[in-house]
Amino acid sequence: MSSIARTDPFFRAVISPAFTREHITDLAAGRCAAIRVPDCLPADLCGQTLRALESRTFDTYGKKRVNPPVMRFGIGVSDHREQGQVADGYWNAVKADRQAWLDLGLPFDPFEECRAALGANWPGGVAVGRRGGREMGAGVAREPNQGFQVHFDDALREFSGDLLDAALVAQFAFNLYLSVPETGGETVLWRHLWHPADEKFRLLDSYGYDEAVVDDAESLEFKPEVGEAILINPRYFHAVRPSQGSRRIALGFAVGMTATGELLTWG
Numbered sequence: 001m002s003s004i005a006r007t008d009p010f011f012r013a014v015i016s017p018a019f020t021r022e023h024i025t026d027l028a029a030g031r032c033a034a035i036r037v038p039d040c041l042p043a044d045l046c047g048q049t050l051r052a053l054e055s056r057t058f059d060t061y062g063k064k065r066v067n068p069p070v071m072r073f074g075i076g077v078s079d080h081r082e083q084g085q086v087a088d089g090y091w092n093a094v095k096a097d098r099q100a101w102l103d104l105g106l107p108f109d110p111f112e113e114c115r116a117a118l119g120a121n122w123p124g125g126v127a128v129g130r131r132g133g134r135e136m137g138a139g140v141a142r143e144p145n146q147g148f149q150v151h152f153d154d155a156l157r158e159f160s161g162d163l164l165d166a167a168l169v170a171q172f173a174f175n176l177y178l179s180v181p182e183t184g185g186e187t188v189l190w191r192h193l194w195h196p197a198d199e200k201f202r203l204l205d206s207y208g209y210d211e212a213v214v215d216d217a218e219s220l221e222f223k224p225e226v227g228e229a230i231l232i233n234p235r236y237f238h239a240v241r242p243s244q245g246s247r248r249i250a251l252g253f254a255v256g257m258t259a260t261g262e263l264l265t266w267g
């Protein structure tokens with residue numbers, strides 16, 4: 001007699017000392033849902049970045065769309081979306097954002113360090129993506145102390161046509177955790193991809209959905225650690241649980257894989 005598997009062997013998080021070619025390919029192909037790399041960046045690099053960020057005032061996302069509020073240092077293209085297009089204001093915001101990160105006075109570029117770690121074993125390389133020849137933002141520091149609602153990220157559905165100058169064959173979300181809370185703050189992924197019928201669970205004017213949208217879908221949950229980087233398939237519904245204690249601060253950006261095997265990032 002054969003037993004019936006109740007879990008999907010491909011819906012799993014792999015833990016690895018580095019981002020390998022095999023794991024990134026598995027994530028693109030659906031053979032895993034997340035890659036976790038503990039101690040991805042040296043502790044002193046994370047510490048310096050955190051201390052610099054702690055001395056700055058964080059902004060909030062649009063309070064209506066992102067509620068409970070999420071703090072952030074930097075900008076994201078999702079705040080500059082107008083009718084499926086990137087609003088002109090994004091480019092000035094990117095320019096100001098680059099200066100704001102330079103003004104932190106760090107002797108290195110934290111996003112460049114993240115890209116280097118991500119691309120260490122990737123033959124196609126990792127670069128910041130371009131749109132109409134212009135370089136996109138490198139990423140953002142986000143602080144969702146009160147959590148992220150259940151949501152998914154998919155540039156294909158958020159923007160009309162290609163967001164970048166290249167067509168993407170897969171999308172990922174990268175996070176590098178600089179500070180984590182003592183209680184809560186887990187990242188949860190559900191084995192559920194958006195379906196039109198899910199729209200009835202959409203929270204009013206929000207990026208998020210009622211948790212009933214993921215119903216009894218298989219889930220995986222992890223509690224990030226300082227210095228850890230994760231790469232997830234953000235087309236799976238996911239959320240961050242509310243937390244207490246230390247601030248939950250992560251460097252984040254989106255990653256796309258092109259048909260020629262380049263990894264392109266944007267924030």
Ligand SMILES: O=C(O)CCC(=O)C(=O)O
Pocket residue numbers: 148153173174175187234238239240250252
């Ligand atoms: O902070 C996290 O762990 C995940 C945040 C998120 O929603 C994303 O990176 O797309």
Ligand SMILES: [Fe+2]
Pocket residue numbers: 151152153173234238
């Ligand atoms: Fe997300």
